[in-house]
Amino acid sequence: MLTSSVITVLVYCTVSGFALRNVEGTKPILQKTIEALFMDRTETIYPGTCKVFVSSMKQAKMCKKEPSLPKIIQRAKNQAIKACNDTFQFDRWNCSLYFNKPRKSIFKKIYRETAFVYALMSASMTHGISRGCASGELARCSCLGRSKNSSWETKDCGDDFKYGKRLTKNFFDMKHAGTDQIGEILKQDINIGMDSIGEQLKEVCKCHGFSGSCTTKTCWRRLGPFNSAMGLLKKHYHHAVKKKFVNFTTKRAITLKVRRKMQKERKNLVYLQKTPNLCVSTKGRVCKDRHNCATLCCGRGYSVAKKFVSTKCKCKMVDCCAVKCETCVEEIETFRCK
Ligand SMILES: *[C@@H]1O[C@H](CO)[C@@H](O)[C@H](O)[C@H]1NC(C)=O
Ligand SMILES: *[C@@H]1O[C@H](CO)[C@@H](O)[C@H](O)[C@H]1NC(C)=O
Ligand SMILES: *[C@@H]1O[C@H](CO)[C@@H](O)[C@H](O)[C@H]1NC(C)=O
Numbered sequence: 001m002l003t004s005s006v007i008t009v010l011v012y013c014t015v016s017g018f019a020l021r022n023v024e025g026t027k028p029i030l031q032k033t034i035e036a037l038f039m040d041r042t043e044t045i046y047p048g049t050c051k052v053f054v055s056s057m058k059q060a061k062m063c064k065k066e067p068s069l070p071k072i073i074q075r076a077k078n079q080a081i082k083a084c085n086d087t088f089q090f091d092r093w094n095c096s097l098y099f100n101k102p103r104k105s106i107f108k109k110i111y112r113e114t115a116f117v118y119a120l121m122s123a124s125m126t127h128g129i130s131r132g133c134a135s136g137e138l139a140r141c142s143c144l145g146r147s148k149n150s151s152w153e154t155k156d157c158g159d160d161f162k163y164g165k166r167l168t169k170n171f172f173d174m175k176h177a178g179t180d181q182i183g184e185i186l187k188q189d190i191n192i193g194m195d196s197i198g199e200q201l202k203e204v205c206k207c208h209g210f211s212g213s214c215t216t217k218t219c220w221r222r223l224g225p226f227n228s229a230m231g232l233l234k235k236h237y238h239h240a241v242k243k244k245f246v247n248f249t250t251k252r253a254i255t256l257k258v259r260r261k262m263q264k265e266r267k268n269l270v271y272l273q274k275t276p277n278l279c280v281s282t283k284g285r286v287c288k289d290r291h292n293c294a295t296l297c298c299g300r301g302y303s304v305a306k307k308f309v310s311t312k313c314k315c316k317m318v319d320c321c322a323v324k325c326e327t328c329v330e331e332i333e334t335f336r337c338k
């Protein structure tokens with residue numbers, strides 16, 4: 001607890017020294033929120049109605065209006081971090097908050113990883129809120145608003161993606177993310193994240209009528225599990241486009257020409273700074289297989305260890321109803337970067 005709060009203070013100091021500020025000279029809520037969600041990997045309860053982090057006035061109001069919002073945000077945060085850990089377990093960047101040593105926060109500038117985290121968090125929030133909408137957890141969902149009947153069945157509502165997107169944008173205060181280059185970049189990354197959830201929407205239908213004759217049909221759109229969006233998000237991470245830095249202290253508002261160009265490239269994640277070489281930090285990392293080691297270990301080679309694991313195997317049905325298995329000992333190899 002003590003160390004984590006000290007780290008937070010340190011990071012905030014370094015971040016405030018950098019140019020990640022909007023035209024007004026303060027860090028927009030959007031940035032504060034995403035950073036707070038991604039950096040705090042504890043289950044700390046903060047004062048205020050949002051509980052998950054130190055919220056802004058507007059966010060506190062939103063949490064008050066929607067009492068289950070804090071729980072949904074907490075869940076979205078954990079879901080995002082867990083999916084990120086799992087997806088990047090064998091990559092040079094393993095979803096950690098820092099690059100190398102001395103520790104450089106991924107939020108110090110807009111790296112490819114920073115762009116990814118913005119997309120990831122907004123995707124997870126959108127997903128969580130849409131789900132909360134469909135399950136009836138969120139009282140003010142547009143989906144539920146259609147019926148005044150308190151015994152309204154919510155199961156046919158579908159996941160309300162549009163509402164999830166709207167509420168997420170509102171919660172991140174996208175409107176005030178800044179009109180400079182940084183604001184534009186972060187907004188684009190947020191939108192990419194949300195749309196990767198939208199792409200998982202599938203139409204499901206249910207038939208009504210005599211013995212399934214399907215005289216009437218109810219259809220709704222349902223979201224896939226969050227992990228099904230991770231493949232797409234990772235693809236975005238790999239295909240992210242580096243933008244040229246426009247000094248926004250001199251060139252505050254983004255020019256029309258730049259904006260048009262950005263709109264053309266709206267399909268990709270965008271970032272500003274090159275990721276530091278992460279090869280120095282992969283020493284001792286575990287790799288998945290030899291092929292993965294070749295990249296992860298950056299050509300330094302790897303050590304192989306043999307391990308015996310026992311598993312149940314050759315299972316057979318005996319005497320009609322009991323399953324009997326043997327124990328097999330299997331030798332597996334584990335790899336570690338030199
Ligand atoms: C993700 O990994 C970090 C460290 O690598 C760990 O502290 C954290 O608990 C993990 N989170 C989840 C949800 O697995
Ligand atoms: C609510 O819906 C239920 C079931 O469809 C119905 O029995 C009940 O009369 C409705 N109540 C109101 C107030 O409309
Ligand atoms: C941006 O321009 C200002 C004013 O000319 C200058 O002080 C600052 O160092 C520049 N920042 C960068 C990152 O180039």
Ligand SMILES: *[C@@H]1O[C@H](CO)[C@@H](O)[C@H](O)[C@H]1NC(C)=O
Binds near residue numbers: 092094096281282
């Ligand atoms: C993630 O990577 C960093 C730096 O390469 C390393 O220090 C850390 O132990 C890794 N975390 C996990 C959970 O592998």
